Structures are given as C-alpha cells and as structure tokens.
Amino acid sequence: MKTARNIYKDEVDFVALALQSPDFAKHVKPNGQLDFSDPDAVRQLTKSLLLRDFGLKVDLPEDRLCPPVPNRYNYILWLQDLLDTTGDEYRDRYDPDRDAQDVAVYIRFSDVLHDRGGNVDEQNIKSARRNVQQNQLESRIKVIQTEPEGSLLDLDQTLEVERLDFTMCNPPFYESEKEMIASAEAKQRPPFSACTGANVEMVTVGGEISFVTRMIQESLELRERVQWYTSMLGKLSSVSILVEKLMEHGNHNYAVTEFVQGSKTKRWAIAWSWSDLRPAMSVARGIGGFPKHLLPFPSEFIFQIPDKSIDAIAEKIDTELSSLPIQWHWRPVMAAGVGFAMENAWSRKARRKARMQDSVVNKDEIDEKKAALGFKVQVKQERASANGVTVQVRWLKGTDTVLFESFCGMLKRKVEER
Numbered sequence: 001m002k003t004a005r006n007i008y009k010d011e012v013d014f015v016a017l018a019l020q021s022p023d024f025a026k027h028v029k030p031n032g033q034l035d036f037s038d039p040d041a042v043r044q045l046t047k048s049l050l051l052r053d054f055g056l057k058v059d060l061p062e063d064r065l066c067p068p069v070p071n072r073y074n075y076i077l078w079l080q081d082l083l084d085t086t087g088d089e090y091r092d093r094y095d096p097d098r099d100a101q102d103v104a105v106y107i108r109f110s111d112v113l114h115d116r117g118g119n120v121d122e123q124n125i126k127s128a129r130r131n132v133q134q135n136q137l138e139s140r141i142k143v144i145q146t147e148p149e150g151s152l153l154d155l156d157q158t159l160e161v162e163r164l165d166f167t168m169c170n171p172p173f174y175e176s177e178k179e180m181i182a183s184a185e186a187k188q189r190p191p192f193s194a195c196t197g198a199n200v201e202m203v204t205v206g207g208e209i210s211f212v213t214r215m216i217q218e219s220l221e222l223r224e225r226v227q228w229y230t231s232m233l234g235k236l237s238s239v240s241i242l243v244e245k246l247m248e249h250g251n252h253n254y255a256v257t258e259f260v261q262g263s264k265t266k267r268w269a270i271a272w273s274w275s276d277l278r279p280a281m282s283v284a285r286g287i288g289g290f291p292k293h294l295l296p297f298p299s300e301f302i303f304q305i306p307d308k309s310i311d312a313i314a315e316k317i318d319t320e321l322s323s324l325p326i327q328w329h330w331r332p333v334m335a336a337g338v339g340f341a342m343e344n345a346w347s348r349k350a351r352r353k354a355r356m357q358d359s360v361v362n363k364d365e366i367d368e369k370k371a372a373l374g375f376k377v378q379v380k381q382e383r384a385s386a387n388g389v390t391v392q393v394r395w396l397k398g399t400d401t402v403l404f405e406s407f408c409g410m411l412k413r414k415v416e417e418r
Contacts, residue, residue, distance in 0.1 A: 007053060007073065008069075008070035008073055008074070012045070012049070012070065014028050014032055014033065014034050015028065015032045017045075017048055017049070017052065020048075020052055021044075021048040021051070021052065023044055023047070023048065024044050024045065024047075024048040026044075027040065027041035027044055027045075039062065039066070042066050043060045043062075043066045045069075046058075046060065046066050046067070046068065046069055047060060049069040049070075050069060053069075056135055057131075057134060057135060058131045058135075059127065059130065059131060059134075060127075061123060061124075061127050064123070064124060064127070067170070071259055071267060074259040075168070075232055075259060075269060078257055078259075078269065078283065078286070079166055079168065079228070079230065081279070081280070081282075081283045082166065082228050082230070082255060082271055082279055082283055083165060083166065083227075083228070085279045085280040085283055086227070086228075086273070086275070086277035086278065086279050087277075090338055090374070090376065090396050090397075092280060092376065092394065092396075122145075125143060125145045128143040129143050144158055144159075146158070151218060152211075152214055152215055152218055153167060153215065153218045153219070153222060153226065153229075155222065155225060155226075162225070163224075163225045163226065163227075164225070164226045164227070165226075165227050165228065166226065166227060166228040166229070166230055166271075167215070167226055167228070167229050167230060167231075168230055168231075169211075169212070169215065169230065169231035169232065170231070170232045171208045171211035171212060171231060171232075171233075172207070172208065172211065207238075208231075208233055208234060208235070208238050209238050209241055209242065211231075212231045212233070212238075212242055212270070213242070213245060215229055215231065216229075216242070216245055216246065216249065216272070219272070219274065220249060223274040224273075224274050224275050227273055227275055227277075228271050228272070228273050229271065229272050229273070230269060230270065230271040231269065231270060231271075232259070232267055232268070232269045233267065233268045233269060233270060234267060234268075235268075236258075236268055236287075238268070239256055239268050239270055239287065239290070240290075240291065240294055242270050243256065243270065243294045244294070246272050251272050251274065252296070252297065252399065252401070253272065253273050253274070253275070253276065253277075253278065253296070253399065254270065254271060254272040254273070254284070254296055255270070255271040255272075255279050255283055255284035255285075255286070255296060256268070256269070256270050256271075256284070256285070256286060256287050256290060256294075256295070256296070257269050257283070257286030257287060258286060258287050258288075268287065276397050276398050276399050277396070277397055278299045278395045278396060278397065278398070279299065280299060280300070280394070281298055281299050281300045284296040284299065285298070297401045297404075298395075299394065299395040300392060300393065300394055300395065301392070301393040301395075301404075301405075301408040302390060302391070302392045302393075303390075303391055303412050303415075304388055304389065304390050304391070305388070305389045305390075305391065305415060305416065306388050306389075308389050309381075309389070310335060310379055310380070310381040310389050313379050313389045313391065313415060314330075314332065314335050314379045316414070316415055317330075317337070317377055317379065317391070317411070317414075317415060318330040318332075318337065320411070320414045320415075321337070321339060321377070321411075324341075324345050324346055325345045325363065326339050326340060326341040326342075326345055326363065326366065327339060327340040327341075327363050327366040327368065327371075328363070334378075335378065335379040335380070336376060336377065336378040336379070337376070337377050338374070338375070338376045338377075338396070339374070339375055339376075339377070340366055340368040340371035340373065340374050340375075340397070341366075341371060341372060341373045341403075341407070342366055342367075342370070342371055342372055343372055344403055344406055344407075346406070346407065346410045347406065347410075368397075371397060371398070372398055372400060372403060373395075373397065373398040373400070373403050373404060373407060374395075374396035374397025374398060375393055375394065375395060375396055375397075375404070375407060376393070376394040376396055377391065377392070377393055377394075377411070378391070378392045378394070379391055379392075380392065391411075391412075391415060393407070393408050393411060
C-alpha cells in the first residue's frame with residue numbers, strides 16, 4: 001500500500017487513461033476533458049480506473065450510484081493511517097506486518113458494488129455477487145443482504161467474527177426525497193457530476209446522522225471488538241453533530257478528516273474507538289477550520305531547545321526518564337524512546353510518597369497494556385538550524401489528557417533545566 005499512496009495525488013490524466021482504455025477514449029472530448037454530466041462517461045471512468053489501477057473488472061448498473069474511485073481511495077489511505085498509528089508495535093508509520101491492502105481491495109470493490117454494509121436492495125446484492133464472481137474473489141469477499149431494522153454491526157450472527165480492525169461506511173445522505181431535491185435546487189450551479197443513485201442509496205430515515213448514530217449506539221455494546229468505527233459523510237454539519245454525540249457518551253478518542261479530490265466534490269469522515277490507542281495528530285485532526293473545541297485532543301507536544309547539541313538533549317532525556325518508576329526504552333541510534341507509566345510518577349507528591357514508603361518499582365513488571373500512559377519521545381535537529389533541537393512527545397496510549405499534559409510539562413522543564 002505504501003508504494004501506491006500517491007496514485008491519485010494529481011487530477012486523473014484523461015488522455016493517458018484513454019490511451020490505455022479504448023472504452024474510455026470514446027468519452028474523452030477533443031480538448032482532453034470529460035463531460036461529467038454524462039452518466040455513461042462517469043461510469044466508464046470508474047470502470048477504467050478500477051481495471052487499470054487495481055485489476056478489477058466490474059459492471060455498473062445504469063440506475064445506481066457510481067462512486068468516484070479517487071475519493072474512495074482517499075478513504076482507504078486514511079483508514080491505513082488510522083491503523084498504522086494505533087498498532088500494537090507503536091510504529092507510527094506503515095507496518096508491512098499489518099497490511100490493510102487486502103481489506104482495501106475488498107472495500108474498494110464492495111463500494112463499487114454498492115454493498116454499503118447495511119444493504120437491503122435486491123438489485124445491488126445481485127450486482128455485487130456477479131462482480132465478485134467474475135473477478136474470482138469469492139474467497140475474499142462476502143456479500144451479505146441485511147434487513148432494514150436489523151443490526152448494522154452484527155459480528156456474531158451475520159459476520160461470524162470475534163473482532164474487526166475497522167468498519168467502513170458510506171450511508172445515504174438524505175432523510176427524505178424532499179430534502180434531496182431541495183439540496184440539489186439550493187446549489188448555485190448544476191452538480192459537477194451526474195447522479196444516477198436510486199432512492200435506496202440516497203435516502204434513509206433520519207439521514208446520515210441517524211444512520212451513524214445507530215452505529216454509535218451499537219458500538220456502545222461492542223466496544224473494543226471493533227478497533228475503529230468509521231463512516232464517510234456528505235455534510236460537514238453532520239461531523240459536528242456526531243462528535244458531540246460521541247462526547248455525550250464519554251468518547252474522546254476519535255478522528256475527523258475531509259477528502260478533497262482536485263477542486264471538485266468534498267466529503268468528510270469520522271472515526272471513533274473505545275480503545276486507548278491514540279492516532280497521530282495529522283490523522284485525527286484533518287479538517288481545516290473545524291471548531292477547535294470539537295477537534296480531538298492533540299496527541300503531540302513539540303518544543304525546541306536552542307544552543308544545545310542533539311546528543312546533550314538526548315542524554316538529558318534518557319537520564320531523567322530512566323530515574324522514574326516507569327518502563328522506558330531508549331534507542332540512541334534513532335534518538336527516540338518509548339515509555340509507559342501506570343500513574344503519575346513524576347509529580348512532587350508521587351516522589352514524596354515513594355520516599356516515605358521506601359518502595360522500589362520493578363520496571364520490568366509494568367504491563368504496558370494496562371498502562372495509564374504510553375508515549376514516544378523523539379529528538380531531532382533540523383538541518384536549517386544547526387543550533388536548534390526539537391523534542392517531540394507523541395501520545396501513544398491512554399485516556400487521561402491531564403496526565404499527558406503533566407508528563408509533557410515535566411519533561412520540558414527538566415530538559416530546559418528549570
């Protein structure tokens with residue numbers, strides 16, 4: 001997956017795609033552009049991209065939604081980042097041992113097949129199964145027809161699995177056909193791309209907010225059996241409302257982002273987890289201009305130390321953290337270390353208590369899975385500033401924001417020798 005991250009970084013080159021796909025070439029205009037108001041052209045674009053870039057041959061019904069491949073691929077990359085930055089190895093980067101590419105192929109394919117995870121439409125089900133068979137993917141894709149009032153996340157009876165790394169969802173945006181029509185009429189210009197979606201794909205009782213709220217309710221029961229619950233959204237306002245609902249249920253480990261392909265359609269997404277593994281800030285806080293009080297708590301703390309060498313700062317950090325009753329592993333070659341604390345062990349009160357009890361903590365007995373705080377400290381020296389050293393503290397694990405802030409403040413004071 002890592003090597004293909006920039007596959008749709010730029011706009012799709014229609015001329016280049018036309019040279020590779022004769023069926024698509026029929027729809028490219030002399031100026032090299034595509035008429036996105038033509039449903040046939042939009043469908044063929046999706047089919048040609050899937051065949052060229054992923055080796056998937058699909059048939060798309062004329063009266064059903066035709067999801068844009070680059071937009072869905074952005075969703076996949078965000079999911080990959082969520083997984084990579086909340087893995088058990090605390091790598092905070094692409095993990096080849098936890099490759100979501102196989103799952104990504106399934107999701108890309110199933111979304112084109114219109115399998116929305118709560119699919120109740122007979123035609124979509126038949127189309128999905130036909131495409132699965134013609135690509136010989138029966139061993140990797142399971143198409144399931146669900147009931148309107150049934151569970152959205154039935155792990156036991158429907159999926160027959162103990163746990164999932166993530167869920168992926170693209171619910172119908174509108175709560176009624178009237179709202180859908182009003183939304184279209186309110187646009188200042190015609191839609192950029194033809195919409196061929198049926199009501200069953202565009203409309204659901206209560207709209208996307210109600211649909212994802214059902215997911216939140218079910219996640220309250222499933223909890224950590226799913227690491228990340230995620231959904232794409234068609235309205236930015238829905239993101240704020242759903243974040244507030246998560247907060248009402250005591251969830252403060254969530255992520256928000258936006259998907260933008262070129263200068264055209266924009267979509268948003270939300271993810272939440274009941275585990276205490278914290279995603280990187282770039283992954284969790286991906287909506288510019290989003291209300292600050294609704295953004296996830298920052299999982300990174302950065303400060304700079306002038307006129308010091310990187311070796312001196314690294315040695316200072318290692319010495320200070322090694323003196324605490326916490327689990328701490330420093331790697332000099334990488335100028336980085338990872339640590340775990342069962343509680344606040346650096347405050348004056350904690351140090352005084354330790355002296356009075358004259359107790360010695362066996363650091364090897366600290367269970368990182370039960371730790372209240374997991375963190376990574378990285379020391380860097382920017383080439384442009386030979387005298388400046390940057391210290392980055394990354395919050396890896398935990399739910400207590402005060403504890404994380406306390407640790408960061410302590411480390412900064414110690415390094416600055418205040």
